[in-house]
Amino acid sequence: MFKLSGYNFKFCILFQIIFVLFFSISAFAAGEQKRVQKHDWTFAGIFGHYDDAQLQRGFQVYREVCSSCHSMNYVYYRNLAEEGGPGFTVEEVKVIASEDMIIDGPDDYGEMFERPGKPSDTFVSPYANQNEARASNGGAYPPDFSVLAKARSTLRGFPWWFVDLFTGYQEQGVDYIYALLNGYSEPPDDFILQSGMHYNEYYPGNQIAMGQPLYEESVEYADGTAASVEQMAEDVSAFMMWAAEPKLEIRKQMGFKVAIFLFVLAGLLYYSKKKIWARIEH
Amino acid sequence: MSKESTYIPKSGFSKWFDQRLPLPRMLHDNINAFPTPRNLNYWYTFGGILTFCLVTQIVTGIVLAMHYTADAGLAFASVEHIMRNVNYGWLIRYIHAVGASMFFLAVYVHIFRGLYYGSYKAPREILWILGVVIYLLMVITAFMGYVLPWGQMSFWGATVITNLFSVIPVVGTTITEWLWGGFAVDNATLKRFFSLHYLMPFMIFGVVILHIWSLHVTGNNNPVGVSVKEKQDTVPFAPYYTVKDAFSLVCFLILFAWFIFFNPNILGHTDNYIMADPLVTPAHIVPEWYLLPFYAILRAIPSKLGGVLVMGAAIAILFILPWLDTSKVRSATFRPLYKQFYWIFVVNCIALGYLGSQNPEGLFLVASRICTAYYFIHFLLVLPILGLVEKPKPIPESITKAVLEKMEIRNMKEKSAEA
Known part of the structure; x- marks a missing residue:
């Protein structure tokens, strides 16, 4: 063993380690959760930037579908007009904000009151608090969307987690959300689904409390794009990525x-x- | 190696100042004129890089503390406030977060360089021990810093680590509750971690000064491990090593910038973008990558108390390393057997890191135990025995001889390539 020269010896050891790791991972990774596919995003890679039209469509999906259950507490209406965002004008944002009613106060008489939203408000939340959100959703809490695209990931496994360090692949979260929104299907015959749960091939454990949120033509896009489930899922995922990382372009x-x-x-x-x-x- | 000062005050003012506070003299002797071995390679530039990392963390940390709120109900939101509303807050936070990883990357290179060239051997034992103290302080500081965003991994990491103290017989629970400031990781814990996270970098800074002081007493070790014997073995630190360190630092900054601007979240855990929830335990609780080897060691031992003790021993053993290595030869270049065991040890440490990221079950657990055992075998058996049985290669008479010999070989190779 000591007759090997230093160099050969090093490579021998390294090669063996990598070899063993690779196979142990492939053997262990065979869970039931389906592998999430890498999706093509305009904001991926070193030249990545958001597609304004896509973010505007995504915002529409959020507003008309998701926002009935999911809050976005860290995002302000004014962000919609900021650089590197969906590219709404300040005037448009004022209108968008004013369409939501905000509870403000207390006023000079100690009363809370409702007023139309302003660009300096955060997105209005569908529920007053987490308890109300749970009560309205069979005990499950619909997570806040503000940073969700950075709070989710996919199992990458060796050697991909290492490769990702140098390719700059940071879209695991948004890939997962896109896959999840497209991942609803009928459960296999031998699968026992608990009552009130839904089958999703990408969700850990395959049982998710949220029912399929998007169907063909759930929204009618302002720009005339055909609203397929894939299209809406892609748009709203991109919008969530922007919400989670609004400074991505400038960065x-x-x-x-x-x-x-x-x-x-x-x-x-x-x-x-x-x-x-x-x-x-x- | 106390040297005579070469500082000559030029103006009347500097003469006047020198007689009252010889600060310029101290800086001149320790930076400009400091005699440094002429054969240091790029692995020796990481000390400078580490100083840069420490200063960067302190500066960005001070700015972050201006906007951060240490309160269990507000901390997570205040971090998002920094990311969204503070001018360039995203940049400062990403520098700080990525900076922690870069700091550890650099310190590991620095430590393993010391292991390779035997920099811990006489007369540099104190220098080495101070380095281990700095590393230990870094680990504690980084752990507390990771708690501050109050995400899921922050909370559960803090819970796992503080619970380790509960294994101490009799007083364990009392100590744990004292650390928490309550009966669970909560607001009081977050606030004291913030306070200590702000304090400890300055303690590190103090020990760094002692570390550099000690370095300037013994002088640098070098790749051939032969002590400096004559003046021509050394060059003045400026400009030779200022320019070499600067070049190396900028190369390091390119990697640093890559992570800040193009991959800022890859080194962290996604669960830390979920606000801490004491009622929901994450599927896998893992520390940051730089602590994974110790996590693997902790979980390799079947008893909780044993795991804590062995993990502590894994760091503690570094303190006595200068007396475990029985070889008089410093550099691995002239130790054919040590060189091979060194690389096995490096791979073993990387393997421990990888195992720390996996669930301790099945083959992973078996591998963790083997690697943990080998970690200690390296220090307790390999190093003491190797020094006694190994036959070192012939050692150059002086640094200058080694340099000139290397040049000759290089020139000969070039000539034969031309022919």
Whole structure:
């Protein structure tokens, strides 16, 4: 064993470890939850950016379907007009906000009152509190959508979790949401579904309290896009990604400037280093 | 290696100042003129990188603390407030969060470099021990920092780790409740963790100063492990190592920036974007990647008390490492057997990290136990025995000789390539 040279030895060991890990994972990963497929998103990758029209459609789906149960407590109406968002104008946002009624107060007489929303309000919540939300949904709490796209993931397994570090794949959460919305089907014959639950092939354990939320033509898109389930699922998933990561575009753009700066600086320092070290033998 | 000062005050003012507070003299002698072995490779640039990481964490942390609210009901929302409403808050938070991972990446490179070149051996035992103290403080600070966003992993991680103290016989429960400030991880726990998370980086900073002081007394180790003997073995720190460290730092920053701008959440756990809920336990509670090896060790031991003790021993053993390694030769370059065991140890540590991320059952548990056992075998059996049985390769007379020899070989290779 000690006759191997250092290099060969290292590679031998590394190779064996990787080999064993890879197979142990493939063997263990065979659960019942279906693998989520990678979807094509405009905001993925280093050049990623949101598609305004898609975010506007997604917002429409959220508003007309999801918002009857799901809150979005950290998102403000004003965000809809901000850079890197769905691209509504300030005027449009004022109208959108005013369509929701906000409970405000107390006023000078100590009373709470209702008023139309303003851009500086957060999205109005469908329920007064978590208890009411549970009571209205058979005990299940419909999670807040604000950061949900970052709070969900998919099982990647080896070697993908390692590859993801260097490909910048950060869309596991939104891939999962898209898959889930398309994942409703009749349960297999031998599957015992509890009452009030629904079968979904992507949900952990395959039983989800939320009934299928999207059907053909659930919404009538303002821009005339055909509202298939896949289309709506894709649009609302993208909208949720924006809600969770509203600074994604500015982040990636700034990343490019920083990278260019650092590469130039590294180049200058490399040649400075070479020049200085040329003075001595090394 | 106490050296004579080479500082010469130039102006009347600097003479006047030097007689009253020789701060410029101290900086000159310790930074500009500090004699550094001429053969340090890029693995030796991580000390500078780590200093940069510490300062970055402190600066971004101070800004975050201006906007963060340490309250169980408000903490999660205040982090989202930073991400959405504070000017460049997203950038500052991502630098801080990714920065923690980069800090640990750099410290692991730094530690494993020390292990490879035998930097813990005489006369650098104190230098090494101070380094282990810094690492320990880093682990505690990072753990407390991870609790602050008050997500699910924050809460349950804090619950698992603080519960470890309950295994102490007789007083365990009392100590745990004292740590919590109540009967469970709650608001009081969050507030004290915030307070301590703010305090500890300054403690780290203090120990870093001692670490550098000790380094400047003993001088740097170097890749051939031969002590500095004459003046030509060294070069002044500036400009030789300032420029080399700067180049290395910028390369490191490229990786840093990659994660901040293009992959900021991959190193964290998605469950931490769910607000802490004491009634819902996550499917898998795992620490951040940099603590996974210790988590694997903790769970490899069938008894809770045993697991805690062995995990503690895994760090504690580093303190006595200088006396476990019986070889007089520092650098692994001249230790053919140690070099191989070193790489086995590296792979073993990576394997422990991987096992820490998996459920401790079936083959994973068996593997965790084997790797944990090997971790200790390396320190307690391999290192002491190796020093006695190993026949080291011939060691160069001096750093300068080693450098010149290497140059000659390189030149010969170039010539034969031309021919």
